[in-house]
Each structure stands twice: as C-alpha cells, then as structure tokens.
Amino acid sequence: MNENIIYNKSNIISNINYYDIFNFINEKLNFKKIGNYYFAICPFHIDKKPSFILNKNGIYYCFGCGSKGNIINFIMNYEKLSYIDSIKYIINNFKIYNLKYKYFNRYSLYYKINYIISNIYHNNLMNYIKNNNKIHYLENRNWSINTIKHFNIGISYKNQILNIFKNKKYFKEILYIGLVNKNLKYNDLFNFRIIFPIKNINGNIIGFGGRSLLKNKLKYINSKNSIIFRKNNVLFGLFEVNLHFNKNIPKILLVEGYSDVISLFNKKIFYSVSSLGTSVTDFQIKLLFKYTNKILFCFDNDNAGNKAAFKTLINTIKYITDDKEVKFIFLPKNEDPDSFINKVTKYKFENFILKNSKNFYDLIFNYYSTKIKKFDIFNKIYFINKINKFIKLIPGNLMKLFVRKELIKKINKIFFLNRKNIYKNNNNECYINQFKLLISLFIQNTYLNIDFNKYNELYKSKNFKIKFFISLYKFCKINKINSFKKNILFFKNKKYYNFILKMYKYNNLIKKDNIYLVFNDILKWLNNILFYKKIKKLLKIYNNINILKKNILKIKK
Template identity: 40%
Template sequence: MSVKIPRYFINDLLFRTNIIDLINTRIKLKKNGKNYQTNCPFHNDKTPSFTVSYEKQFYYCFGCKKHGNAIDFLINYENLTFIESIEELASIHGITIPFQDNTIYEKNNYLKKQKLYSLIDQISKLYQKNIQLNNNAYKYLINRGINKNMIKFFQIGFSSFTWENFSEKLNIKKELEKELLNYKIISTNKNQKKYDPFQGRIIFPIHDINGKTIGFGGRSIRNIFPKYINSSETNIFYKSKQIYGLYQLKKKFFKPEYILVVEGYIDVIMLIQNKINYVVSSLGTSITKEHIKILFRHTDTIIYCYDGDDAGKTASWRALKITLPYISDKKTIKFIILPENEDPDTIIKKEGAKKFQLRIKNSIKMSEFFFKNILNGVDLSSNNDKFYLSIRALPLINLIPSEIIRIYLRQILGRIIGILDDNQFEKFLYEKEQKNKNIQYKQNKRTLMQKLIGLLIQNPNLSNLVVSKKNLENSKIKGISIFLNILKICKTHPNINTGQLLEFYRGSKIINILKTLSIWDHMIIEEKIENMFLDLLKNIHKKNLEIRQKYLISKERIHGLTIYEKQEIWSINKKLKK
C-alpha cells in the first residue's frame, strides 16, 4: 500500500487517540490490572479474552488472535478502509487530513465528503423548519399517530421547496450544483429545470453512527409513485451499510439485549413512541451482510419483524439465510411473524405495547424457524422427499461457523429423516482440544532474532539499552536488518508505543510477521524483560562470533590464515570462553 497520507500525520493522529476511549465508546471495557478487558467483538467469546493496553495503545484477543492499533480496530470493527479509518479519527479530533501533493484524488474526495456532510446537514435543517410551516404535512404525521416528541427526536421534515429556493437559502454556487447533479441529490426535468427529488414528501433524515446526516428517506403524502424513495448513493451514503434508527438507539442504550429489525421508517418511530425500544430499519431494502455485521457489533440477538404479508414472510426467510454465516454460540436471531396484512405500525396501534412486548418475548428461535420453513411442502413419509430435505438443509446448516450449533441442527435433521451419530460431538471436542495444543506448541517456538524483535516491538523503550550497533551491523544472522530498522525508528521517536511502531510497517512484506511477534506471549515477568533483552543481545553477539569462528577455522584448513586472522581467531576463542 502506497502511503497517501503523510507519516507524521498518522503518527500524530495515533498519539492524540487513546485507544481505550475509542474502543470504550463501542464496547464496554473493564479495568483488569494495568490493562482493560471485555468479551471479544470478533468471535464467540464466552469469557473476556479481548485485552486492550493503554501503555502499548494496542488490542489483542487471546481467543481469535485479532489485534492491532486504533486504526486496525476501526478497520475491523466498523468495516472501514484504511483511508476511511484515518478520516474517522481525524473527524473525532476535529483536524483536517493534509493529503500529500501526489494524492489529488484522495484529497479532493475527502474535501467533497466534508462539503456533502455540511450541505446535507443544512438541507435537513431546512426540511425540519418546513414541517412546522406546512399544515398538510404536519397533519399527515399527526394523523398517522406520530407525536411532536417523535417528530423532534427523529428530526422529521418536509420538502415543498423548489431547488431555486434551496440554492438561494444555502448560497450554492454553480460548480457545486454540478456535483450535486452527479450525486443525484438534485435532478433535472424535461425542460432542464433543476428540482428537489424529495419535493412533496415527508423527510426522514438518515444518520451515521456518529450522528451525521448522510441521506434522506422520503414518503409521499399524495398519490405520487413510488410511495417511498431514498437518497441516491454518494461517497458518504451507502444503502447496504446504513441502518435507520441505530444512531438514536445508541444514544439511549449502550448494549441493547436485542435489536428489532422492521421494514419502514414509520414502523421504527411508532414502536419507539410506544416504548418498544431497540428498533431499527434497513431503509426498506433487503437486509445485507453489512447490516448484519453492524447489528451484531451492538447486540447479541437480532429479532426480525417484517410485515405479515407474503413479501414479509419471504424477507424473513431470506434474512435467515443471509444471517447464517454470522450466527455463533453467542450471536443468534429470532423472528416475529405478524398476522396477515399487518405491519408493526398497525399492530402496535391495535394491540398496544404490552401485547407487542409479549410477541417479542415469544419470538421464534432460529432453529424452530429454520425447520418450520425448510419442512414446508416436504412429505416425511417419502424417501425422495427426505433426500431432497437433506440436500436442501445441509448446505445452509454448514454456513454456520459454530461447530456446536451445526452439530445440534444436524442432530435435529437426523432425527427428522432417521439418521443419528451420537459420537460426533465427543469427537469434535477431542479434535478441537488437540488442535489448540498443536497451535500453542508451534507458537511458542521462536528463534533468537524473533525473540529479540518481539521484545522490542512490545517494549520500544528497550531501544535505550542498545548503546552501540557496531557488533550488529556486520552480522549475518537472518532478521538483523529488520531489528536494526525497528531500532532506528524507536530511537528516532523516543516515546513511540507498539501501536504507532507497527503503523510504520503497514502494507510492507513483513507486517504479518511483526504483528505475530507483537502478540507473542514471551512468558517473561515485567521486572526481568530488560535483563532478557540484554541477554539476547549478548547471545546475538556470541552467535556472530561463532559464525566468524567457523568461517576462519574452515579457511585455515583449506588456505591457511594471515597473521591478522590468527590474532582474530585467538581473540574470538578468548571471548567465547568467558
């Protein structure tokens, strides 16, 4: 990866960022000694294996081995690119990224994003003011049962504006207008007149997880087709990644016990108005794997509650199939099947909050929903149908990462079609235990140079113990050049930490080796790390002498030695005897 942002800026950004604070806004950390711990967000973690070090500005999971600095965390947790993670950190600290001169595209793209954020926020505020001025739009919301508090909380607006009205109020220049046309934020009619695509619609602002307005959903209050439209995708708004209501949910609840996924904006608003919390929508589009990853970062249970028509039932089955690869021993899904032709908005008005809470409590478990649907139309008295059932069910079951859940579902399937394998679970547990032992054994075997580099990466301050590099620079030991390069960085940046140090090697050929060494459990108590490091340096020097000694002895047998080489080998022998 070519560096497109100045190295000094990335270092400064990491220096400004406290990884504890960054992670703690997303996952609740608990102090444990000098480190912080929690259950790992990247795998099914029954006991807290996810450790974050303030001193190293580094996180590491002892279970799945995921690790890295603040940038890595945003890349893995928020599913961001490297550039996007830098933009996120820069936004948190309120600083501008100084893109290098040769990265015009990235610089322009970044500036365009900032313009879009600002413009869409201003447009949203105009929409919100307009809802109070337009009697028909306001009445529409009140007639739908949406109260004033919800209108304010979700920042609902209305567009009756012509584009000229917007352009005048926001002082938009012609150059920016062209960009807005490219993004389809505005449109042109047959007469080439510009207009707002949301004109005549109730506006539901869509926010990212940080609360920035990034797009809109629009609902027609007249007979304009289609009934609902969303903003076109831009470089800040991607429908497959955005979830309506998640920002509002996270404002009130850090870690909800479940998240209820519904189809529409008004479904979300009406349920929350009736004290049914933890509700979101996937913008009316089908659920995507990106949505599922995001939702499972914030809860352990997703409950799908789609409309009670055929389309809603089909959407529920599709949601299950897409979610299967993300289900684990800890992460699960459930389903609420509403009566025919009902949706969350209508049912909450008819039944009230208590009965809807009962529907949530009695929501259908994943395994029950899976077999209820997979058995639909299957004749279990027919061997052909049983064969068809296994052919259809097994590939879906095998999508689930958790071996325990796969075994459980296969056992249910086995009972249904009359096949059982009672020894499979015990065999799995034994194989997994042996596999873990083998992995641990391999990980503990380190070369002399790997140990030295590992200690330096984990403790950059050890560089102060290296007074002279004379004995190292001429060394033939494999890996010495890497050690010397790391040593140089540590000495150039006296207060560098592990997270910052690894950032120098992002995209290099050796980054994976260095990351592995950065999480190596060296089993050395803290008080003895310096002594161990010095001993390793001595051993490196000794090994260099042994290599030179071996070379001189070999030369003596074949060609003989000069007087100076004889003196050298005498000196080496003397040093090695000490």
C-alpha cells in the same frame, strides 16, 4: 482533532510500535505466553480457551471466530467506535501529534448542506402544522410533535431546493449529492413528500428518504448513492438508538421502513432500526452486531415477508458466534409494525414479540420440512443434508453443537411422531425408540425378510444392538421360525429370552398394512446413519489436517 482532517491509515500505524500495541491490548485482555506466542481470551466471541493472538506486525487474529485486523480495527470493534473516533482515540492514547495530514473539506461540506436542507424541510412541516393544516399520512400515525422534532421530519414542496439554491453557493454540491436532478431541465429529487433525514452513527445527515403525498408517484424514494450515502450500508434510526442507550444496546429490532421506526419510538419503543427496504445486506448485519449481541428481525406475515426472512437468515447465519442471538418475528396477517403498534399498547406489542419470536434454526427447519411431502428415508437424508449446509456456516462452535442437537429432536418428531398414516391413533404423544421398534416388528412378524446386499453398512456394523438384531434374524431364518408364538421353546433357554418376550408383547403402534414399509424404512435409516457417520469421521480427519496446516501457516505469518 479537527473534523476536516483525514489521516492516512498507514501513517498512523507506522507511528505506533509493536510493544506499545502489545501493552495497550494486554491491559484489556491479559496475554499469556504459550510456546513462543502470546495468547488471550478473545473479546469478540464467547471464548473458553485463549485463541486471540497478536503477531510481530501488530496484526491480531482469533482462531475461534476469525476476527482479525490492526490496532484501528481492534479499537473500532472493542470500543464500538467509528473509524474517525478510533483515530481520535489512538492519537490521544498513544500521544501521536506529529502526523502528516491533509485537509479534506468535502465530507463536512456535504453534511453541512444536508443539515441546512433538512431544516428547510422541517420548518415547512412545523409551519404547516402551526397553521392548523392537516396531512392525512401523519394524522393516521398520531406522531407527537416531540417525535416529529426528534427525527427532524419535514415536508418538501415542488422545486423548493432548486429555487433557493440555483446559481448560488453550494448548488454544484447539491447537484452532486442528487438533491436536484438535471435531465432535460432541473428538478428537485423530493417533490411533495414527507421527508425523513437519514443519519450516520455520528449523527451527521447523509441522505433523505421521501414518502410521496401524491398517488401517481413512487411511494418511497431515497437519496441517490454518493460519497457520503450508500443505501445498503445504512440503518435508519441506529444513531438515535445508540444515543438513547449510551452505546450499550441490549437488543435491536430491525424493521422495514422509516414509519415503522418512528411509530415504535412514538410508543416509547426505543430499540428499532430500519434497513430502508426488505433486503438486509451483509454490511448492515455486521453493523448491527457491532452495536448489540441480540437482533430481532421483524417481517410481515405474507409470502414476501417469508421470502425476505429466509434471505435475511442466509446472510446472517455466517455471523452467529456463540455470544450472538438472532430471532425472527412475523406480525399478525395484514399488519406491519407501523399499523400494529398504532392498534395496541407498548406492553401488548412487546409481549407479542416475546411470545412469537422464533429462533433462527426453527426458521430453517420449518422452511425445509414444509417441502417434504412423503416421510421416507430419502426425504430424511435430503432434510438432513440441506440443514447441515446451514449448520456448517455457523462460526460459533457451541451454537453449532446446540443446533445439531435440535436438528435430531426435530427429525425424530417429523419422521416418527407425526406419521399419522402409519401409526395407530394414540392420544399420548410418545417417542418410539427405533431399535425397540425394529426388534418388536421382527419378533411379531418373523416372516419378514432382509436383503443385506442393500444394507451393507448394517451388516458390517460392530454396534452391539445391531449385531444382536442380525444374530436374532439369522437364528430365526436358519431354524425356519415363521411365528414366535408357535416356536417360543426355541428361545426358552436363551440369554435374552425375557427381552425377546417383552418385545413380542411391545405395542409399537404400527398399522398392519404398514409393517413392511416401516420395517424397511428403519433399516434404510440405520444403514444411512452408519454410512453418514463413517463419511463424517473421514471428513473430520481430513478437516483436522487442513485446519492444522492453516494454523501453522497463520502462526508463521
């Protein structure tokens, strides 16, 4: 297939019939007939029950992860190929040779120009080094000659590209892709800079990054957006990583800059890429997950790094299916990957990553728990609601369930174990069962009163333990029992006497001054949990009806 040919997508699809598409996908997924439709286990997420369906128009859809598209999309995602390579794959496998096409030389011409200019920059640097000249920026990083050659790193001189190409072949194209600017007069975009060629996944040079060697200029600039380069859609180093692992990448470490990637590569860490800045876009996240199931996001350990990490999490969470793993790493203070890897060995760097990587849900918990100043029921509800908004965005059902369980553990720890101002000092960290705590508080302090108008859900609850507590409370109030110790005979022949006696002796670790506060706090918590469960049940019924309606509509299509 000629690289300069661009095929029309609809033309390709119209030349493949449904049965050929069905047979092709069936060989890979093994469809099973369920009712009038054929289903398969989805290859794009962890799928236990068949949720992948192909309709009569050759469009696939997964009810589990939402993946959808035509045969081109399927091959791009399944075989992990670029659009052009997917077209080649289809032409060869479906034996389509009579397609209409048009020649489209622009892309390949721009790639060719960038390749020529990249070699000019690279030769500048190699000659500079050959003449024993030193560049402070490179000296500090100790990059080997092999590393410099691998990334084709170069150096730019003042208006060199302008002087070589002005009024000559390709000058118009060089102006278009922005390597030479025209304001009041012509000037090179990159003057006196270390140059980093940026490649797409096929290895074509689509743009450049430049690091200034002068103090009075912007430190970093990139090529301008053009028909072949979009900064927000590019990952520096992805081509090299994909090449090294032969398209089977176990994990990717995402860092901020070019020098981070190159310094890591120089120390034989071959799985890092750069987002060309602190902000990671949706497109870049989808691109990462196309080539690996495990992403490690690496950030500086400062305020800007924390903000960038949380912003990245917001963009990433909606793509975390059950087969995806996302972790966040914060380097030691005042370090970035470039500086840190030049101070430690490869082993120490990777060991640091292993020991200090945080799960994405820990980042959410930590972010909102630091905003809580007072440990009361209202802040607890705020905490739950905020995190639930994130949990709902997770497409993986098992992942969603797991994160909810982790949320419960964290809530118990934050709101019960760490309440130092309420609990007596206790060297052994312990988990306090809320029901036992409630019963023990009341039995030991039967003077406590409850206004059930405030706790309507609690009063109407059919839960056995709660009903028992309310019965016990009523019994004490009707019989005017203000002290368990003095009125122990009232309970002597009762069925639950032994349990009540045990609760009377139970050490609940509550300071005397805080008994009323904790007692009411638990009542509020229980009441709100019951209310939340009721709402959740109603929402589940409502959502199930809506999901059923949507699935029926999708199947009909």
